[in-house]
Amino acid sequence: MKRTFYLFSNGELKRKDNTIYFETENGEKRFLPVEDISEIMAFGEVSLNKRLLEFLSQSEIIVHYFNYYGYYMGTFYPREHMNSGYMTLRQAEHYLDDSKRLDLAKRFVKGAADNMLRVVKYYEKREKDISNVREEIERRRADISDCDNGETLMAIEGNVRNTYYEAFDAIVGQPAFAFESRTRRPPRNYMNTLISFGNSMMYSVVLSQIYRTHLDPRIGYLHATNFRRFTLNLDVAEIFKPIIVDRIIFTLLGRRQLSENDFVKGTEGVVMKENARKMFVEEFDQKLQTTQNYKSLNRQVSYRHLIRLELYKLEKHLMGEKQYDPYVAAW
Amino acid sequence: MASDDMHVTGTLVWYYYICQRQVWLMAHQVNPDEDNPSIDLGRFLHEHVYEREKKEISLPGMRLDVLSEKDGRLVVGEIKKSMRGEKSARMQLLFYLDELDRAGVSAVGELRFPEQRKRERVTLDEASHTELDRARRDIFRIMYLSEPPAPEKIRYCRGCGYAELCWS
Amino acid sequence: MFVILVYDIKQVRVTKVLKKCREYLYWVQNSVFEGEITGAGLKKLKMELGHIMHPEEDSVIIYNLRTTKYYSREIMGVEKGGMDQII
Numbered sequence: 001m002k003r004t005f006y007l008f009s010n011g012e013l014k015r016k017d018n019t020i021y022f023e024t025e026n027g028e029k030r031f032l033p034v035e036d037i038s039e040i041m042a043f044g045e046v047s048l049n050k051r052l053l054e055f056l057s058q059s060e061i062i063v064h065y066f067n068y069y070g071y072y073m074g075t076f077y078p079r080e081h082m083n084s085g086y087m088t089l090r091q092a093e094h095y096l097d098d099s100k101r102l103d104l105a106k107r108f109v110k111g112a113a114d115n116m117l118r119v120v121k122y123y124e125k126r127e128k129d130i131s132n133v134r135e136e137i138e139r140r141r142a143d144i145s146d147c148d149n150g151e152t153l154m155a156i157e158g159n160v161r162n163t164y165y166e167a168f169d170a171i172v173g174q175p176a177f178a179f180e181s182r183t184r185r186p187p188r189n190y191m192n193t194l195i196s197f198g199n200s201m202m203y204s205v206v207l208s209q210i211y212r213t214h215l216d217p218r219i220g221y222l223h224a225t226n227f228r229r230f231t232l233n234l235d236v237a238e239i240f241k242p243i244i245v246d247r248i249i250f251t252l253l254g255r256r257q258l259s260e261n262d263f264v265k266g267t268e269g270v271v272m273k274e275n276a277r278k279m280f281v282e283e284f285d286q287k288l289q290t291t292q293n294y295k296s297l298n299r300q301v302s303y304r305h306l307i308r309l310e311l312y313k314l315e316k317h318l319m320g321e322k323q324y325d326p327y328v329a330a331w
Numbered sequence: 332m333a334s335d336d337m338h339v340t341g342t343l344v345w346y347y348y349i350c351q352r353q354v355w356l357m358a359h360q361v362n363p364d365e366d367n368p369s370i371d372l373g374r375f376l377h378e379h380v381y382e383r384e385k386k387e388i389s390l391p392g393m394r395l396d397v398l399s400e401k402d403g404r405l406v407v408g409e410i411k412k413s414m415r416g417e418k419s420a421r422m423q424l425l426f427y428l429d430e431l432d433r434a435g436v437s438a439v440g441e442l443r444f445p446e447q448r449k450r451e452r453v454t455l456d457e458a459s460h461t462e463l464d465r466a467r468r469d470i471f472r473i474m475y476l477s478e479p480p481a482p483e484k485i486r487y488c489r490g491c492g493y494a495e496l497c498w499s
Numbered sequence: 500m501f502v503i504l505v506y507d508i509k510q511v512r513v514t515k516v517l518k519k520c521r522e523y524l525y526w527v528q529n530s531v532f533e534g535e536i537t538g539a540g541l542k543k544l545k546m547e548l549g550h551i552m553h554p555e556e557d558s559v560i561i562y563n564l565r566t567t568k569y570y571s572r573e574i575m576g577v578e579k580g581g582m583d584q585i586i
Contacts, residue, residue, distance in 0.1 A: 003535075003584055004584060005584050005585075005586065006584060006585045006586070007586050008585060008586065009586055017518045017521070017522075018518070018522050019518075019521045019522045022586060024586070028586075030581070030586060031521040031525075031526060033521060033522055033523050033524055033525060033534065034522050035522055035523045035536075035540055035543075035544075036523065036524075036534060036535070036536070036540075278585055281585060282585060285584060285585075
């Protein structure tokens with residue numbers, strides 16, 4: 001698969017001849033081979049012009065922007081190139097029909113819960129005292145299939161997640177990184193900052209994969225389509241957040257690669273310093289490149305690829321071919 | 332679920348002789364994966380090979396790769412990446428010849444495999460005309476199915492731009 | 500696959516070759532590129548280079564490493580190019 005570029009330096013991104021060129025404000029010059037780019041994530045102050053946007057669009061390269069504090073700002077989503085009116089109608093049909101929508105939403109919630117369980121079990125095997133959390137998630141997960149409306153489902157989802165978060169302190173075992181409670185926009189402690197940053201990376205990566213399928217990212221099922229631009233990526237990201245983002249956080253903390261000194265507290269809440277962000281991003285990219293065997297395709301696929309396959313499974317559900325059964329980690 | 336403007340195209344004929352599921356997916360604009368290396372190369376060849384005489388012509392249901400004239404007869408060229416699926420390629424070209432024939436244009440076909448540096452002559456006859464009529468009707472039947480035909484593992488799955496959709 | 504591409508091209512055409520290689524691979528130092536590329540990508544690159552170069556005067560060598568498992572890379576002196584994803 002083509003690569004993702006993460007631009008932390010400030011500079012100018014432009015089209016030069018038939019490829020992409022990045023010149024940092026420190027005078028560093030780099031050609032990025034257009035044939036090897038699938039997406040760009042811009043963290044620094046990156047200036048660009050319309051000529052570049054046209055070229056990115058033609059080359060089907062998507063760009064995600066993050067602001068100075070590392071919060072997701074937006075995406076340059078080039079004009080759809082895989083558009084299928086048929087698929088869009090199917091997506092809309094599954095949104096408008098309450099029972100079809102609830103069915104899909106439940107599948108996402110269940111997939112997310114299953115992967116949270118995988119994470120909890122993984123650390124339970126490593127002698128973390130979290131069996132009560134596992135049991136509680138298992139109990140709440142059982143309520144998903146009986147649930148008959150969206151509000152109840154959201155309540156179950158919230159409960160499962162809160163229970164899951166209770167395991168974090170036991171897994172990490174570092175008081176400085178205590179979870180306390182989930183706080184967003186802005187996150188109020190180190191752990192919440194890590195979760196928010198990782199999740200927004202996850203949303204972007206899923207969105208990039210949606211761009212390469214026939215799906216319309218604006219129609220989601222679990223997350224209400226209340227006129228936000230993208231929601232389907234949030235749904236699909238639920239499946240992968242525990243096994244990718246949370247595992248990265250635990251790994252980085254377990255290796256003592258992050259400390260209190262990697263954060264600053266300000267009016268924007270607690271934010272990671274640039275070096276910490278780079279380290280996270282590097283770990284994240286490597287994680288997405290790790291491969292595992294995919295039985296029905298009979299070959300090794302990366303996590304990034306696995307996200308794409310998940311989207312294809314969703315397409316088949318929408319086409320009425322095969323009910324969507326979310327990916328659950330095998331470890 | 333099918334729209335009024337559904338019609339049989341040369342591309343669908345090509346797919347029909349390889350995999351019927353592809354016909355359905357194509358007809359519903361569920362296009363194959365563009366990251367697939369062979370799709371990528373196919374697009375590239377279309378854009379770059381035979382640049383000199385490239386006159387891609389679009390008629391309803393037809394996208395003719397190359398047109399030329401030889402001994403006073405129109406020659407329709409169709410470019411293919413590999414010899415795999417040669418039968419499909421021949422049927423696709425015959426379909427174009429047949430469509431042109433119906434419009435009163437008599438033409439001969441030439442299959443081109445630039446990578447193998449091979450060309451192959453194709454002419455329309457009564458038997459292929461009958462076969463195309465049958466294929467046209469069957470393609471319509473597939474297009475109007477409410478769901479795609481189930482995937483089947485065949486030798487073309489390897490390297491197919493739909494493999495990941497089919498086997499995910 | 501991972502490839503290392505080196506070229507020796509007549510002055511008049513060298514810029515064209517350089518520019519073409521930049522679309523596919525990462526510049527290492529003068530006349531040297533490297534990078535991960537698919538079989539199809541390599542075919543495209545070779546076809547494009549084939550159009551630019553004059554086979555009786557120019558030379559392009561592509562070293563093809565199916566995997567980078569047993570490969571090590573050592574730099575003496577200055578690292579001029581790079582293929583970092585984090586810039």
